[in-house]
Amino acid sequence: MVRTGGQSAKESVESSALARRVVLPPVAVAQNGPNGSAATPRRYVVSLDAVDVEDGVHVGGKALRLAQLIQAGLPVLPGFCVTTAAYQAHLRANGLDAWLSADEEFPWEDAARLQACRAACEQAAMPAEVQDAIRSAYAQLGDAPLVAVRSSATFEDQVEASFAGQYDTFLNVCGDAAVLERVRACWAGIWSERALAYMREQGIDPRRAQMGVIVQLQADAVAAGVLFTLNPLSGNEEEMVIEAVWGLGEAVVSGRVTPQRYVVNVRRRQVVRRDLAQQSVMLVADANGGTREQPLAPQQQAQAVLDDAQALELAALGQRVQALYGYPQDIEWAWVDGRFVLLQTRPLTSFSFDPALGQWTSGNYREVLPGFACPLALSLSLEHDYGRSLSQFFREIKLGEAPPGTVWGRPFFGRAYWNVGVAKQLAARLPGFKERLFDRTAGIDPTYEGDGIVTPWTPTTVLRALPVLFALRRMYKRVWREGRDYRDRFLSEIEPALDAVDPAALSDADLAAYCRRVVALHWEANNVAIRVSLLSGQAQEEFEPLVRQLNALLPADEQIAEGDLITGMSDVRTAQPSFELWQLAREGLADPVVAAAITQGDPSDMRARLEATPQGRRFWERIAAYIQRYRYMASIDEDLIQPRWDEDPSFVLATLQAYAQADEAVDPARRVEQQRQIRRMAERRALKILSRGWRKLWWFGRRSFVNHLRLVRRYIWWREETRVIAARAFYQCRRFFKELGQRWAAAGILEDAQDIFLLRWPAIEAMLDGRSSAAELRAQIADYRLLQACYRNFEPPCVIGCGAAVRPTPFFLIPPVQKTFVGIPCSSGIAEGPARVVESLDEARALRRGEILVARYTNPSWTPLFNLAAGIVIEEGGLLSHGAVVAREYGIPAVLRIERATKIFHTGQRLRVDGSRGIVEIA
Numbered sequence: 001m002v003r004t005g006g007q008s009a010k011e012s013v014e015s016s017a018l019a020r021r022v023v024l025p026p027v028a029v030a031q032n033g034p035n036g037s038a039a040t041p042r043r044y045v046v047s048l049d050a051v052d053v054e055d056g057v058h059v060g061g062k063a064l065r066l067a068q069l070i071q072a073g074l075p076v077l078p079g080f081c082v083t084t085a086a087y088q089a090h091l092r093a094n095g096l097d098a099w100l101s102a103d104e105e106f107p108w109e110d111a112a113r114l115q116a117c118r119a120a121c122e123q124a125a126m127p128a129e130v131q132d133a134i135r136s137a138y139a140q141l142g143d144a145p146l147v148a149v150r151s152s153a154t155f156e157d158q159v160e161a162s163f164a165g166q167y168d169t170f171l172n173v174c175g176d177a178a179v180l181e182r183v184r185a186c187w188a189g190i191w192s193e194r195a196l197a198y199m200r201e202q203g204i205d206p207r208r209a210q211m212g213v214i215v216q217l218q219a220d221a222v223a224a225g226v227l228f229t230l231n232p233l234s235g236n237e238e239e240m241v242i243e244a245v246w247g248l249g250e251a252v253v254s255g256r257v258t259p260q261r262y263v264v265n266v267r268r269r270q271v272v273r274r275d276l277a278q279q280s281v282m283l284v285a286d287a288n289g290g291t292r293e294q295p296l297a298p299q300q301q302a303q304a305v306l307d308d309a310q311a312l313e314l315a316a317l318g319q320r321v322q323a324l325y326g327y328p329q330d331i332e333w334a335w336v337d338g339r340f341v342l343l344q345t346r347p348l349t350s351f352s353f354d355p356a357l358g359q360w361t362s363g364n365y366r367e368v369l370p371g372f373a374c375p376l377a378l379s380l381s382l383e384h385d386y387g388r389s390l391s392q393f394f395r396e397i398k399l400g401e402a403p404p405g406t407v408w409g410r411p412f413f414g415r416a417y418w419n420v421g422v423a424k425q426l427a428a429r430l431p432g433f434k435e436r437l438f439d440r441t442a443g444i445d446p447t448y449e450g451d452g453i454v455t456p457w458t459p460t461t462v463l464r465a466l467p468v469l470f471a472l473r474r475m476y477k478r479v480w481r482e483g484r485d486y487r488d489r490f491l492s493e494i495e496p497a498l499d500a501v502d503p504a505a506l507s508d509a510d511l512a513a514y515c516r517r518v519v520a521l522h523w524e525a526n527n528v529a530i531r532v533s534l535l536s537g538q539a540q541e542e543f544e545p546l547v548r549q550l551n552a553l554l555p556a557d558e559q560i561a562e563g564d565l566i567t568g569m570s571d572v573r574t575a576q577p578s579f580e581l582w583q584l585a586r587e588g589l590a591d592p593v594v595a596a597a598i599t600q601g602d603p604s605d606m607r608a609r610l611e612a613t614p615q616g617r618r619f620w621e622r623i624a625a626y627i628q629r630y631r632y633m634a635s636i637d638e639d640l641i642q643p644r645w646d647e648d649p650s651f652v653l654a655t656l657q658a659y660a661q662a663d664e665a666v667d668p669a670r671r672v673e674q675q676r677q678i679r680r681m682a683e684r685r686a687l688k689i690l691s692r693g694w695r696k697l698w699w700f701g702r703r704s705f706v707n708h709l710r711l712v713r714r715y716i717w718w719r720e721e722t723r724v725i726a727a728r729a730f731y732q733c734r735r736f737f738k739e740l741g742q743r744w745a746a747a748g749i750l751e752d753a754q755d756i757f758l759l760r761w762p763a764i765e766a767m768l769d770g771r772s773s774a775a776e777l778r779a780q781i782a783d784y785r786l787l788q789a790c791y792r793n794f795e796p797p798c799v800i801g802c803g804a805a806v807r808p809t810p811f812f813l814i815p816p817v818q819k820t821f822v823g824i825p826c827s828s829g830i831a832e833g834p835a836r837v838v839e840s841l842d843e844a845r846a847l848r849r850g851e852i853l854v855a856r857y858t859n860p861s862w863t864p865l866f867n868l869a870a871g872i873v874i875e876e877g878g879l880l881s882h883g884a885v886v887a888r889e890y891g892i893p894a895v896l897r898i899e900r901a902t903k904i905f906h907t908g909q910r911l912r913v914d915g916s917r918g919i920v921e922i923a
Contacts, residue, residue, distance in 0.1 A: 044086040044133035047140075048079045048216070058083045060152030060212035065345055072324050074317065075341045079147070079216030080137040084154065086130045087187050087211045094124040106205050108196070118191035122184050134183060135176050138215060146218035146285065147173050149182035151189050154210040171250065172218055172285045179215060186213045219341055220285065221334035223305045224249030225259055229318040229790070230328035232351035235800065237413055237791070238267045240315045244305040246296060247282030249332055249343065256293075257281065260305050264315040267783060271308045278302050314340055321345050323786060326793035357801035359421030360412065363444045366798070366876040367883070369416045370857045372788050374641035375780075376737065379760035381638055382409035382416045385523050389530040390423070396475060398467040399426045413796045414787050420444065421802065428453055430468060431461035437541065440824075445798055445899070472538065476711060479531050480718045486528045487725050494521065498732045503739035512768045515740055518733045519761060525729035529722040536715035543708045550705070553689055560682050561828045561916050566713055567888035568676035574720045574860040575889045577630050578668050578867050581652070584626055585659035587619075594619045599660045603653040627652055632731035633861045635841035640734050641757035654845040655864045662849045668867050668890055675891045678828070683709070720885060723860065740764075749774040750781075758784050821898050823873075825918035826884040829893035831871030832912045832923060835905045852911045854901050858883035866890050871913035873920050875901045887915075895920050 051059055051067035059067075063081040070076045091097045096117060141147065149170040168189045170182040189195055190209050199209070225244035230237060243252055243259035251257045257280075263273035278301050286292040306314070314333060317340055322329050325347065332343040369381060387408030395401065402408075402422050409418045427433055435452025439445070446452060455461055498518075503511060544562065551559045588594045597609040597616050610616035610623075631646035645652055664670075690702045741756030749767070750756060756764070758781045766772040836851040838844040844865055847853055853869040855862075857876045863886045866872065872887050872894040887894035893915030898904075901920075905911060910923040 043083060044089070044130050045080050045082055045137040047137070048076070048081060048214070051081065057154055057210065058085065058212065060084075060154050060210075060214075062150065062152040062344060062346075063212055063214050066214065066216075066342075068324065069321065069342055069345065072320070074320060074324075075339060077217040077219060077336075077341055077343075078141060079214055080141075081152065082130075082134060082183055082213040082215065084210035084212050086133070086183075086213075089127050089130050090121065090124070090184070090187060093127045094120045096120055106207065108200055114191055114196060118188045121191060122188035124184075126180060126184060131180060134180060134215075138176060138179050141215075141217060144175055146220075147179065147215050148218050149173050149179060149186060150214040150216070151186040152212040152214050153190065154212070171248070172290050174289060178289070183213050183215070187211050218285065219248075219334040219336050219343065221248050221336055223247070224332070224334040224343075225252050225305075227314060227318045227331040227333055228328070228348055228351075229322040229331070230348055230351060231263065232348060233354075235351055235353040235357075237787070238265050239272070240264045240266055240318055242306065242311055242314060245282065246279055246300065246305060247284050247294070248291060249334060250291070251281075251283040256283065262306060262311045264311055266315055266319060269312060271311050274304065276302065276304055310335075310340075317342070319786065319790065323789040326789060326791065328790075328794065353801050355802050358419060359424070359802045360410075360417040360800045361420040361444050362415055362417050362796070362798055362800075363420070363439075365416035365418065367857045367859060367881055368636075368638050370636065370876070372414045372792070373416060373636070373639045374757040375760045375784055376757045376764070377638060377640045378411050378416060379762065380519065380522050380640075380733070381526060382411065382418070383407075384519075384761065385526040386418060386530065388523070389527045390418075390534075392527075393531060393534055394423075394426050397471045399429060402426065412800050413791045413794060414784075415796055417800060420799075424453065428455050429461075430465045431455050431457040437544070445897075447799065475535060476539070476715075479535055480714055483528050483532045483718050483722045486524070487721060490525065490725050490728070495728060495732070498735075503736050506739075508743065511736065511740060511743070514736045515764070515768070518729075518736050521729050522733050525722075525726040529719075529726040532715060532718050532722045536712075536719040539708070539712045539715050543712045546705050546708055550686055550689060553692075560686055561825060563826055563884075563888050563915075564678050564682035564828050565686065565709055566679070566716055567827070567891070568672060568674075568679035569713060569717055569889065572717060572720050572885060572889050573724045574863055575668070575672075575886050577633065577860075578864045578886075578890075580626060580629075581656055581864055582659050582668050582867060584622060585656055587622070588656075589660055591615050591619070595660065598657055603657045604650060606653045606657070623649075623652070623656070632728045635861055636859060637727040637730055637861060640730060640737065641754065644731055644734065651841060651845060651861070651864075658848070658868055659864075662868060671867075671890045671892075675889060678891070716885060720860075727860065737764075749777065751778070755781050819922045821901075821904070821920045823895040823898040823918050823920065824877075825914075825916055826877075826896045827872075827887040827892055827894040828916040829871075829891060830912065830914050830916070831893040832910065833870040835873075835907055835909045835911050836869075837902050837905055837907045839902060852913055854905050854911075856902050860886075866892055871895075871911070871915070873898055873901050873905070873911070873913060875899060 046055070046059065048063065048067050049070050051064060055067070056064045059081040066076055066079075088097070138147070151168050168186050170185065173179055173182050190211055199205075223244055223246055225242060226249070227243075228241040231239035231241050233241070240263070242262040242264065244262065245251045245257055245259045252259045258277040260277050260279075261273075261275040262271055264270070265272045279296055280301055281293045281295055283291050284294045317333075318329065318331055321331055321342070325345075328348040328351075329345050330348040331345045334341050334343055365382070369377060373381075387406075390408050391402060391406075406422050407419060408422070409416065411417065424435060424438060427438060428435075433453070433455040435448070435454070436446050436450070439452070498521075501514065503514065506514060547560065547562045547565070554560070585598070588598045593613050593615050594610070597613075598606060598619075601609060607620055607623075610620040627645050627649050630652075631644055633645045634642040635651070636642050637644075686705065687702065690705060737756055738753070741750060741753035744750045744756060744767075745753040755777075759777060760780075763772060763777060763780055767777060831852065833850045833852050835854050836844075836847045837854045838847070839856065841862060844853070844855065844862065847865050847868050849868050850870045851868070852871045852873060853865065854873045856874070858866075858872075858874060858881075862883065866883075866886055867890060869892055872883065872892055874883055874894070874896045875898060877883055877896040881896065884894065884896060893913045895913055895915055895918050898920055905922070912921040912923045914920070
């Protein structure tokens, strides 16, 4: 609540045209004293400009963020914070601390007791030492200046629970006595009916809450309002929305007046829309304290509060704030003495997408191009290759053409998304289509009840389906052979020819030609891999109902896991690096000198240790040959900015050492043989069930099951095979573009050679053709870096557009109350062990034998680590993802699609992974 001279107004913007539900994460930190020195909890005040980054639990999130804005050089008015130590001292002095530390259940229904607590906070005498500290800090702000007194509770901005409007703000406060009175009122705010009701709803015990209070110079605002750094009505990352009024900003948040609204396109640096609502009154400071309404002169009522230059200046400030936090912000601002000042900032977590966007998903791409992939990779893989390949695929299976102008792939918030809405429109032409099954295969979390869109079996839909079914059967027979032929040609002709070319020896013209050539190669190899992958998913989608029908004949505890039927395949290409590295480690252990060099010391120094002895040098040659053989691998091989193994072999050396230190039970060959036995047993059981009773006469059913199973296995195998060929093509792309970046950096076109990967291919091509300039390229690079800074802590939803479920993305999560989490069963078996939570391949190097690997995603380069893991838990992927395939080959229990697993679980926590049922439990 905002209180102004006895009047109240909601601090939240629920009555504003743009409702705000925001969450500011709590920050656990220590505290500084008023002079900026490190402080103990007995320090009662601290200057805002002296608050350290580790001070959150003693000053509250609101105060900490103001301090961070000051430290970042952003315009914030001076002030100080009354710490939670002062609040605790006040409670102790009035006999409330004993009750607050009691173990009894919180007395939610004891209204009299709670009211007494509030009265004690607000009316009882404040300890003298606390009063003295506040008076001293207030005096340092000036001669009885006007100040705003705001609550800053440690739980006020808890993750998933916005406390906006639940606590108090007092404006236009003047004098020692008034400041002390308002501080006590802020403390009492924890015990107000509205705050208690909200905490009860959120499951928060008020005794755990602590209250800091901000005392800050009052902004004598000519104009004020709110800035949303992401358009909350459309989710458009290029737009910011400003709400502005004449006078104090509380007129906006209280809903007293309708604000003017400005939409700024920050990429084009242009005001693209103005809604100039007429304002008849404004809120101003009252000479007697508090605020009052004042009529606006007729000529000012329809006048724009901000001109374009001011709107752009404010948007630029908003970008600086968002870049500081890496998350869209909701900022309160004021225009004071000819400049903007920032009054508050919080993460913006409530927004919606424009339905006109259609429906987009990052499913699948969260595995192959997770997070911020470089613009060059996005422009080639997503915008160029994927769209062409998908259009071609739908034409070939006779599903028709997408609507004219359809864009199949594009980035949102710097991440890769594909147009699932149009894909569903085309696929829904077939009878039997179920949106839920489609979404499950595509790795999408449904936001609807039931099966979603369902296409019935009717004479019309069946006739429409016949050409599609015939086309699919032809493609099933043909496409894997196309993949085989392309693989053979790539390995025998294309790759050797490119390997023979030294990019550094080429003329500029020839290098440009080779860059175009490898872009074409990128499309060729990726197209083959995409087509095989699409048919792999289609085959699995057709096979899944057959498995369900089979399991309907079995008791719940005897079900046959689909994963058991497609495990233990021979020579899966993406598993080969693990087999070979394991064998290399075993060979190294056979020689005591080599064994000491590879098992002891830092892996980064392994080469030096090996080259110190003759036998070590010979073994290093074996390692170098291995690295050369798999030189194309990287932490994210489709992201062209990522170094390959031949550039940075540190992952190989760390994994080799881990293998050498592991026992024989880790042997991947032994594990694969065990999986073959599991597969054969599952297949025999399935055929036996299909041959029981009258079913033995139904030979067509058994034949259909066996044929579909063979088809799924074949396409899973070729999916991995063609994926490796694509990775080798990406390696060639990186070689030539890396050289181009070095030349452009030497010529002063780029600041750094790596910047070549921060450009889209059309921009590079335009420069090669003389249609662009260095200044244009640098501007594009700067825009990308700013986008990355602004959204680095933001996790966009899986689905964007129609049907998107936008939820707050936590910075910190409260330890989960639930102990059991359900995902997709991927690889059968049960494993229990300590968790190893990783965000990247670099962090994954810390994985030790017997740990449960918890990651957001995996790709083929991660697979050598699987050999060490007891179990795997992944946020992304599906039954046919690369991580799932390799986990099954190794017989490692794995569960996929545990949402926010890397936030819920923590390293060292004991987990139980049931890969048969798709369940992860905190042990």
